[in-house]
Every structure is written in C-alpha cells, then in structure tokens.
Amino acid sequence: MSESRYPAPVRRFLRFFVGNSVVERILISIAALITAVLVSSAIVLVAGYLSGEAYNPIEIFAVLVNGAFGSPFALDSAQLFTDGWSPINFSMGTTLKETTLLIFTGLAVAIAFRGDLFNIGVQGQMVVGALAAALSLVWVAPLFPASLAGTLLIIPFGLLVGAIVGGIYGAIPGALKAYFDANEVITTIMLNTIATGVAFFLVSTYFADPTLQSVKTRPIPDFARINGIIFSEGGQFSLVALVLALAAAVGTYYVLRYTSYGYDLRISGKQAPAALYGGANAERMVVSTMTLSGALGGIAGAMWSMMVIGAWRTGVPSLGFDGITVSVLAGNNPIGVIPASLLFGVLKGGSNAINFQLGVPPELVAVLRGMIILFIAMPEAFRMLGNWIGIKPEPAATAGGDSGE
Amino acid sequence: MSNSTREKDALTGIRERFANLGTVKTTVITTIAVAVLVGGAIRLLFPDTRAGTFVAAFDVGFAESTLRIAVPLVFAGIGGIFAEKSGVINIGLEGLLIISAFTAVAVTHLLSGGSNASQSTLWIGLFGGVLASTLLAIVFAIIVIEFKADQIIAGIAVWLVGLGLGPFLSIVIWGSVNSSSITTMDTVTIPGLAAIPILGPILFDASPIVLLMLATIVLAWYALNHTSFGRWIEASGENPSSLDTAGVDVHRVRYVGVILSGVLSGLGGAGLVVGRAGRFIGSGQTMINGDGFIAITTYLFGNYNPIGTAGAGLLFAGLEALQIRLQQIPFIPAPTELIRLVPYVSVIIVLAFVGYTRMPSAAGEHYESGEE
Numbered sequence: 001m002s003e004s005r006y007p008a009p010v011r012r013f014l015r016f017f018v019g020n021s022v023v024e025r026i027l028i029s030i031a032a033l034i035t036a037v038l039v040s041s042a043i044v045l046v047a048g049y050l051s052g053e054a055y056n057p058i059e060i061f062a063v064l065v066n067g068a069f070g071s072p073f074a075l076d077s078a079q080l081f082t083d084g085w086s087p088i089n090f091s092m093g094t095t096l097k098e099t100t101l102l103i104f105t106g107l108a109v110a111i112a113f114r115g116d117l118f119n120i121g122v123q124g125q126m127v128v129g130a131l132a133a134a135l136s137l138v139w140v141a142p143l144f145p146a147s148l149a150g151t152l153l154i155i156p157f158g159l160l161v162g163a164i165v166g167g168i169y170g171a172i173p174g175a176l177k178a179y180f181d182a183n184e185v186i187t188t189i190m191l192n193t194i195a196t197g198v199a200f201f202l203v204s205t206y207f208a209d210p211t212l213q214s215v216k217t218r219p220i221p222d223f224a225r226i227n228g229i230i231f232s233e234g235g236q237f238s239l240v241a242l243v244l245a246l247a248a249a250v251g252t253y254y255v256l257r258y259t260s261y262g263y264d265l266r267i268s269g270k271q272a273p274a275a276l277y278g279g280a281n282a283e284r285m286v287v288s289t290m291t292l293s294g295a296l297g298g299i300a301g302a303m304w305s306m307m308v309i310g311a312w313r314t315g316v317p318s319l320g321f322d323g324i325t326v327s328v329l330a331g332n333n334p335i336g337v338i339p340a341s342l343l344f345g346v347l348k349g350g351s352n353a354i355n356f357q358l359g360v361p362p363e364l365v366a367v368l369r370g371m372i373i374l375f376i377a378m379p380e381a382f383r384m385l386g387n388w389i390g391i392k393p394e395p396a397a398t399a400g401g402d403s404g405e
Numbered sequence: 406m407s408n409s410t411r412e413k414d415a416l417t418g419i420r421e422r423f424a425n426l427g428t429v430k431t432t433v434i435t436t437i438a439v440a441v442l443v444g445g446a447i448r449l450l451f452p453d454t455r456a457g458t459f460v461a462a463f464d465v466g467f468a469e470s471t472l473r474i475a476v477p478l479v480f481a482g483i484g485g486i487f488a489e490k491s492g493v494i495n496i497g498l499e500g501l502l503i504i505s506a507f508t509a510v511a512v513t514h515l516l517s518g519g520s521n522a523s524q525s526t527l528w529i530g531l532f533g534g535v536l537a538s539t540l541l542a543i544v545f546a547i548i549v550i551e552f553k554a555d556q557i558i559a560g561i562a563v564w565l566v567g568l569g570l571g572p573f574l575s576i577v578i579w580g581s582v583n584s585s586s587i588t589t590m591d592t593v594t595i596p597g598l599a600a601i602p603i604l605g606p607i608l609f610d611a612s613p614i615v616l617l618m619l620a621t622i623v624l625a626w627y628a629l630n631h632t633s634f635g636r637w638i639e640a641s642g643e644n645p646s647s648l649d650t651a652g653v654d655v656h657r658v659r660y661v662g663v664i665l666s667g668v669l670s671g672l673g674g675a676g677l678v679v680g681r682a683g684r685f686i687g688s689g690q691t692m693i694n695g696d697g698f699i700a701i702t703t704y705l706f707g708n709y710n711p712i713g714t715a716g717a718g719l720l721f722a723g724l725e726a727l728q729i730r731l732q733q734i735p736f737i738p739a740p741t742e743l744i745r746l747v748p749y750v751s752v753i754i755v756l757a758f759v760g761y762t763r764m765p766s767a768a769g770e771h772y773e774s775g776e777e
Contacts, residue, residue: 051578176756197742369569374565
C-alpha cells in the first residue's frame with residue numbers, strides 16, 4: 001500500500017493530516033461520528049421497517065440539524081431560506097442552553113479522564129449540586145436585596161454552593177478509590193442512583209412546594225435566577241451562562257497545561273510511578289481530581305436549577321452521561337469540549353424537531369451517544385483504514401499521540 | 406509524612422483483616438447461621454410481636470423472590486468471570502442485560518402479539534434476547550481485541566448503546582419507553598419432590614430460568630476448575646505469553662471469554678423478562694437499573710469463583726427482596742424511598758472491602774502475539 005498512487009499534492013495533503021496527532025484525533029472523532037450516524041441510520045431504517053414506519057435517515061438528520069437552529073432552511077419548499085428566520089429563536093436558545101450545560105459536564109468528565117479516572121458519577125454530582133443550589137437560594141434570598149446588586153452577589157453564591165456540594169459528592173468515590181481501591185466506575189454509578197433517591201426523598205418529605213402536587217422545591221426568587229436577556233423568548237438560556245462555560249473551559253485548559261497541579265494530575269494519569277517519584281501524593285491526587293470533577297458537575301447542576309427550572313424538581317436530564325460522550329469526542333481536551341458540546345447541543349436541540357415533524361423519538365440522541373463512544377474507542381480501526389487507503393503515518397509522529405504501548 | 410504513614414497502617418490493618426477470604430466466608434456463613442437460629446427462636450417464642458412479624462418476612466416466598474431477583478445478577482456475574490479471567494474487563498454487562506431484556510420482549514411481541522404468547526414463543530424470545538446480547542458482545546470483543554480499544558471506555562460504550570437502544574426501539578414499537586405485557590414462563594413442577602417442605606417449593610416448583618441459573622453455576626464452576634478450557638482462560642488473563650508459547654491462540658481464548666459473557670448476560674436479561682417481569686421497562690436507568698454493575702461487584706466479592714459469585718449475587722438479591730418486603734411492613738421506621746437504596750449502598754461498602762481482590766494480572770491489557 002504505497003502512497004505513490006496519489007499525485008504529489010494529494011500526498012502532501014494526506015501527510016499533513018497523518019503527521020499531526022491533534023489533527024489525527026480530530027479526524028478520528030469525525031470518522032467515528034460519521035460511522036455512528038451511519039450505523040444509527042441503519043438501525044432506524046430496520047426498526048422503522050419492522051414497526052411499519054417508513055423513516056428516511058437523510059431526512060431525519062437534515063431536520064435534526066436544521067431544527068436545532070430554528071429551521072433557517074426551508075426544507076420542504078422550493079425556496080432556500082425560511083421567511084422571517086432570526087438567529088434569536090426558541091430552538092437556538094435550547095441548543096445553546098444544552099451546549100452550556102454540556103460544556104460543564106463534559107469538562108467534569110474530561111478532567112477525571114486526564115487523571116486516568118472514570119467519573120461516571122457526574123450525573124449524581126449534578127443532582128446534588130442542583131438541589132443544594134436551589135434550596136440554599138430559596139433560603140438565603142430574603143437576606144439579599146432584590147436588586148441588580150443582589151443578583152450579582154447571589155448568583156455566584158448559588159454556583160459556589162453547587163460546586164462545593166458536587167465536589168464533596170465527587171470526593172467520596174475518589175477517597176474510596178484512593179484508600180480502598182474500590183472501582184470508581186461502579187461506585188459512581190451506585191452513587192448516581194443514591195443521589196437521585198435521596199434527593200427525591202428529601203424534597204418529597206421536607207422541601208416540597210406546598211402549593212404543588214409534584215416533587216418540586218419552592219421557586220428560586222426571580223432576581224436570584226440566571227435569566228435570559230437576549231434569548232428572553234422561552235427563557236431558559238442566558239448568554240452570560242455560556243460565557244461562564246467558555247471561561248471554565250479555558251480555565252481548565254490553563255490549569256491542566258500550565259500549573260504544577262495540572263502537571264501532577266496529567267502525570268498521575270499517564271505515568272503513576274513517575275508522579276510518585278516526582279513527589280506527588282497519589283492518593284491525595286485521586287481525591288482532589290475527583291473533587292474538582294465533581295465540582296464542575298455540581299456547577300452544571302446549579303446552572304440547571306438557576307437557569308432552566310428556577311427550582312429543583314425530579315427528572316434531572318441525563319446531561320452527566322452525555323458529558324462522557326462530549327469528553328470522549330473532544331479527546332478529553334478542555335478546549336475540544338467546546339465544539340464537542342456544541343455538536344451534541346445541536347443533536348439535543350434538534351431532537352424536538354424530529355419528534356414533532358417526523359414522529360421520530362427524540363431518544364435517537366441517546367442511541368448516538370453510545371454509538372459515538374463505541375466507534376471513538378477504536379482509533380486503531382480508523383488507522384488501519386487509513387493505511388488501507390494508502391496513508392501511512394510517520395513512525396515518529398504517532399509515538400506521542402498514541403495511548404499506551 | 407509520619408501522619409500519612411500511620412493512616413496507611415490503620416488502613417492496611419483493616420484491609421488485611423478482610424483480605425483473608427477465608428475470614429470473610431466464615432463470617433458470612435456464621436452470620437447467616439446465627440441469624441437463622443435467632444430468627445427461628447423469635448418466631449416461635451414471640452409470634453405476635455413486631456420482631457416476630459419482621460422475622461416472618463423471611464419465608465418461602467422470600468427465598469423464591471430472592472432466587473428470581475438473582476437471575477440477572479448471577480448470570481451476568483458468571484459471564485463477567487469468563488471475560489475478566491481471560492483478560493478482558495467487560496464493564497458493559499449492564500448494556501448486554503438491557504439489550505437482551507428488550508429484545509426478548511420485542512421478539513415475543515412481534516411473533517405473537519405479546520399477551521397470548523405460547524410457552525414455545527417465550528423460548529424463542531429468550532433465544533432472541535441471548536442472540537442480541539451475544540452479537541453486541543462480539544462487537545465489543547472485536548473492538549477491544551482486534552482494534553485495541555481501551556476496555557473500560559469500550560465497556561461504557563456498550564452500556565450506553567444498550568441504554569440508548571432499548572428505550573428508543575421501545576418507543577418505535579410500542580409508542581412508549583415501556584413495552585406492553587407478555588406472558589411469562591410456567592413453573593416447572595417435579596411431582597413428589599415439590600412436596601418436600603421449604604426446599605420443595607423453592608427448588609422443585611420453580612421457574613425454568615431459575616433452574617437454568619442453578620445449573621449454570623455448577624457448569625461454570627466445573628468448566629473453570631476442571632477442564633483445560635478453564636486453564637486456558639486463566640492463563641490468558643494471568644500470563645498470556647506462556648499460553649502463546651504453549652501453542653494456544655490468546656486472542657481466540659479471549660474471544661470465547663467475552664462471547665460467553667454475552668451469552669450468559671443474555672440469559673440473565675432475557676430470563677428476567679420471560680421468567681418474571683413480563684415486560685420491558687425503559688424509563689430512567691431501565692428495569693436493569695444497575696444490575697450489570699452490581700454483577701461486577703459480585704464476582705469481585707466472589708473472587709472469580711462462580712459459586713462465591715452466585716452467593717454474592719444471592720446476597721444482593723436477598724437485600725432487594727427484603728427491601729420489597731419491608732415496604733409492606735407498616736411499622737418500619739425508615740421511609741421506603743431510603744430502604745430502596747440499601748442494595749446500592751451495600752454494593753459500595755462491599756466494594757470498599759473487596760477492593761484488594763487481585764485482578765488477573767493481564768486483565769485490561771491488550772496482548773500482541775510475538776512481541777514486535
């Protein structure tokens with residue numbers, strides 16, 4: 001399989017991609033994404049056939065992406081654009097809302113992955129963070145002036161409470177891993193169920209809003225919520241929250257890349273013996289990594305309470321699990337989490353459109369969530385494919401980009 | 406520095422106490438024996454007190470429901486032993502259970518319309534569920550063995566694929582994440598033996614799935630400990646290069662290990678629905694609700710021995726059966742929402758004490774023949 005069957009410029013072009021590990025990772029993510037879409041399409045076709053529905057996968061994904069942005073393109077008619085489309089619309093708000101929350105949960109998973117820890121418990125950390133933020137805001141709001149100044153003080157307070165409680169909840173599996181060797185994948189999954197159960201019990205027994213039948217806390221006062229100003233229609237999304245999320249991504253990148261703490265974290269993940277030799281306390285590193293990861297999950301929960309619901313209620317969406325896909329898709333790179341979240345936000349934002357327009361269950365996104373990880377987990381397959389179509393990686397270039405071996 | 410050393414010493418002490426599996430076994434057996442004796446005494450002496458009512462919850466019905474609840478745990482746990490002993494950590498057992506439970510109901514429903522399915526259709530449904538789980542396990546095996554994927558990430562992917570596909574396809578078929586009901590398998594009654602008190606109704610008037618489970622425990626124990634296949638599985642996880650030297654293909658052994666985990670998890674998930682539940686529930690974490698992960702805990706607790714694993718599975722199933730019972734006793738002080746969580750908390754406690762369980766030394770690592 002030599003490269004000589006391609007003309008020189010093509011060869012140079014191909015070699016640029018293969019020689020660069022960042023580009024290679026991006027290519028692998030894209031290849032996995034396409035494969036996941038193709039396989040899911042096949043499943044949708046077969047399932048539709050068996051149940052007597054004629055699904056058209058191309059139409060589904062076109063409506064999905066178009067719907068996520070509030071349908072800028074008029075897919076059904078002869079004209080290209082929808083009349084009167086504005087970038088500020090309800091669907092766009094939903095997409096960006098999902099993106100914002102996914103950046104936090106994606107970062108939470110990514111930071112743990114970097115320390116070679118699998119935090120599957122972001123979901124639970126989100127649940128407790130969301131509950132703590134909602135309850136504390138309901139309680140302390142009377143102490144703050146219901147003004148702009150009050151808002152500026154109380155919102156950071158709410159996010160901080162979410163971060164602390166989520167962080168403590170993340171520290172539990174961290175300590176169990178560090179001091180008792182308990183597999184963190186299993187403990188975090190058990191803690192997810194426990195978080196949901198305990199939160200349900202607490203709210204239904206002690207903190208329920210007496211005016212409602214449902215399991216929901218009293219509402220957070222309006223001035224203590226993160227309200228949308230530009231995306232006021234439909235609410236639930238604030239650009240300020242998105243800016244905070246982007247700052248968190250850049251901040252996480254900085255901490256991992258340029259601080260000694262981040263260095264210890266990454267080395268503990270890659271080369272545990274080297275980290276020990278360098279003086280890092282391995283046990284404490286595991287606990288602090290899980291705490292940091294849990295804190296980011298807790299902030300995601302607080303954002304959900306303060307921006308989306310305006311209270312805490314049962315049925316916290318599974319953004320913690322989505323965060324696993326976001327992180328894996330981003331190659332566990334904090335900056336990469338931003339585009340990966342946007343992509344997944346589009347999938348979630350458009351899932352309502354496929355439901356309303358085509359009758360396809362929005363749970364299709366959960367299928368994609370698993371498929372994407374499944375195919376991203378096998379970079380070797382895509383490398384083999386690359387070799388087969390004639391692009392051989394430079395031996396020196398893959399040495400750093402490859403994990404293990 | 407000295408402080409942290411002391412911390413470590415205390416921990417090592419605790420762990421050493423539990424590290425001796427013999428101690429754990431003796432403790433568990435003694436506890437159960439004492440509990441049975443004390444319980445029996447309370448029941449006889451104080452039948453009308455609260456303690457008497459509490460003890461009365463542990464009856465034949467309790468034992469039967471424990472066995473039925475244990476089905477997914479024990480099958481998946483034993484399946485997990487084969488995969489992990491051969492060197493592949495299959496953390497995706499949960500996904501295999503979900504996909505087989507869903508497929509078994511779907512196949513039965515599509516063949517018969519569901520509520521009036523004949524017994525033979527249920528067996529076909531069971532087979533369909535096992536097939537689906539096996540196919541997903543084969544995909545997992547190819548990804549980790551052929552394409553050297555990280556076993557934990559690929560396992561999480563298998564779980565999420567199951568968690569996504571089950572509810573999604575349920576909506577496509579039934580318009581809801583929960584399926585409609587199907588009939589369940591009739592119990593197998595052995596005349597004569599079923600009349601034995603206590604043991605009779607538990608073992609000789611039981612669901613065929615429960616009997617299959619009991620047979621699987623014995624077969625798996627025999628295969629792992631008394632056949633050359635069992636030795637290959639062990640070597641493939643402990644010292645793959647020696648197995649290679651002996652002329653046995655390590656990859657092939659690992660494929661068999663992972664595929665067995667798929668077949669057995671399939672029996673667990675499909676057996677759960679055709680044997681007891683009679684429907685697929687896809688809301689939240691689906692009806693499997695963590696059983697696949699608890700199954701991993703059972704084989705760590707059972708130290709990769711099918712009999713110990715089944716014992717641990719019965720223990721967790723017993724907790725689950727107990728919490729269902731306790732919800733019906735009016736004077737239990739704790740609220741049902743919290744009692745429901747007891748099995749999950751106990752999994753964490755058990756994991757903390759068995760964290761020392763020595764994994765097969767090559768588990769989680771890719772093996773390349775010939776060492777380039």
